[in-house]
Structures are given as C-alpha cells and as structure tokens.
Amino acid sequence: MARAATTSDAINAIAEPRRREILVLLRGGERPVTELAQDLRMSQPQASKHLRVLREVGLVRVRGAGKQRLYRLDARGLRPVHEWVGGFERFWSERFERLDEYVRELKQARQEGPDDGEDR
Amino acid sequence: MARAATTSDAINAIAEPRRREILVLLRGGERPVTELAQDLRMSQPQASKHLRVLREVGLVRVRGAGKQRLYRLDARGLRPVHEWVGGFERFWSERFERLDEYVRELKQARQEGPDDGEDR
C-alpha cells in the first residue's frame, strides 16, 4: 500500500498547504476558480485539481453561475478534526507540561534511583 | 514533485491513522515500543517506523531505559494545528451556517433575480 488517499479524509485533504490556502480564501465567501488561482498564484488546472479533492471530502461545494463555477466553503468536515486535536489540549498547555514533567521525575527518583535518562 | 513528506509537518504526520492511534495511546503516559505495537496490533517494525516519523516532527520524545526505549507524548506541535482548524469554527457552527445561508439567499434574490443555482 501507499499513503492514504488525500480524498480519504478531511485531515488528509488539508495536509496539503495549497489546499489550506484555498480554504482560508473561501472564508471570505464563494469564489470562481480563476480568481482563486490568481490570488494564490497557482495555475488554473492546479486550482481545479485541489478544489476537486476538497469537494470530494466535502469541504467545499460548487454552484454553477453562467460560465463560472462558484466554490463555497463547507467547514463542517473540519469539526471532527478540531475535536480530535483538541483532545490533546491539556498536553500542550504549559501548566500541565510542567506538572507531568514533575510527576515523572518524582517517580523515577523514587523507583529507580539515579537515572541515566537522556531525554532526546 | 510528489506529496509533501509525512515528516514535513505535524499535520502531515497525523494524517496517518495509525500514528493518530499511537498518539492517543501515549496520552496515558510513556510506553515502550513493543507494548504500543501489541496494543495497536501492528508489527514492531511498523510501530518503530511510525514512531520515527512522530519523533522527527517532534510529537514524541524518546528516553532510553535499559533495553527499552520509552516514548512519550509531546503535543506542543499540535497546538498550531488546533488553532488553524479553529479558525473555521464559526463556519461549522449551525447558527452561523444558517445565517450565511440566509445572507447568501438574500443577496441572490435581490441581485440576480430567479436563479438556476444547483447546490451540489
């Protein structure tokens, strides 16, 4: 097997920087492809391809308006991602970082005596 | 070019499901490789490889303890991810979803008259 498809998941889709840029732009409202491409300085085909991925994972919707296709953000798929990552919040808060550290050191000092623990 | 390296970014690293599982397990405290592999039902080499990626992006730390290597969570790298995704919060909240919808409809109804807009 290779890596999971970019279209397999919202999180895989947003792993690509250009797609993240697109989503950010779309927060400002719906937009046609060419405009997105210009603002982000990418070729039109690239924009289309990235938009396709985003559409397949449901992060954007399209609407035909004459010759143009207006892409619109649909961020609902980001919610689970936000929640999953949020499950680690207490681990990056400084207070807890230090607390955990402290507890760890205590344990070691008591259980194993002097420790060689290199912390790379 | 190919896809961005899994080691290029925390967000690329956590795009892989097995690595996410590892991180979740590590919330319970530091753990040796074999234990992680068993709990997650993956081969030891796989666990090692995934841990290597996680280490290279700084999401885990290692500590030698005898023959074992204890891996420990370092979630600080997830904070920027959480914040980036959080920037879309107002777009998935139902209230705002409906509000935006409403505004959009208003605009169209006024500017363009009857609309063919299929909303796929």
Add this chain to the structure above:
DNA sequence: TTGACACATTCCGATATAGGAATATAATGG
C-alpha cells in the same frame, strides 16, 4: 456556427509512501 472564455480532465515524470520480510544494532545477564 464560430469564437472566446471558464473550467475540468488526462497524460507524464519524479518522488514518497505504508506494509511485509529480513536483517542489523543495542543492551542485559550469565
């Protein structure tokens, strides 16, 4: 019908991945 836009898709090449199997590299206890 023909042009002219706006956009989508296809074909190509270079690169990386995840998984499996096999092997190499510690560290520990005799």
Add this chain to the structure above:
DNA sequence: CCATTATATTCCTATATCGGAATGTGTCAA
C-alpha cells in the same frame, strides 16, 4: 564472549501523489 530480548533499519513492491503541459468540455454572445 554468547544468547536473548527490545528496537531500528533496509530492501522490496504497489500505489498515489503533485506539478506542468496539453487537451477536452461547457456556456455565452454575435
């Protein structure tokens, strides 16, 4: 030094990716 246990690394294959260039498709206007 040897055997054993715990990890890491390498080799291999199948599969996807992104980007660029070229081409296809759809819509409008005269």
